[in-house]
Amino acid sequence: MDIPWRAALLVVAAAFVVFLLAKLLPVRMRRAVINGPLAAARARLRDAKTDRERAEALCDAAEAALAAPFGRARGAAYFMRAMRADPAWPGAVTRATAALSGRGARLLRRMMWRRLAALPWDAQHLPVVRALAKAIVDAGKGARSRSPQTEVLQRMLAGESLELSGKD
DSSP, X not given: OOOOHHHHHHHHHHHHHHHHHHHHHHHHHHHHHHHHHHHHHHHHHHHOOSHHHHHHHHHHHHHHHHTSTTOHHHHHHHHHHHHHHSTTOTHHHHHHHHHHTTTTHHHHHHHHHHHHHHSOOXXXXXXXXXXXXXXXXXXXXXXXXXXXXXXXXXXXXXXXXXXXXXXX
């Protein structure tokens, strides 16, 4: 029994339309659930007057984005924006560490290394540098193998110093 090609094409087209509807409809439902807190955080971001208020609003937006399924990358992007908005505030690092620890530890380590490389190492940014180093060490604790860089940061945080003697 031969199926005419037009009938087969019609069946395939109908299946494709059903597939598209199944993929697009849940996104609209998820957006309705998440848009409340995320929209409120974005409104706070637009109304923010200081860098600290912007950073706090961006952290709130990141936490709202993380509540969505597959929202980890979006939340991480909001956290990075918060860290750039007020570079001297360690609160953004602390909130990102709390939100992304566990399953997002690998992403957290990458974010913190990037931020640590971009941050000036002066007295004004010292609390943020310490928070970043602590976040990297904490995120590395769950890893199977510890990187040498993480070990060095852990020693720096512990306050180990080199005792250099004049002898060669």
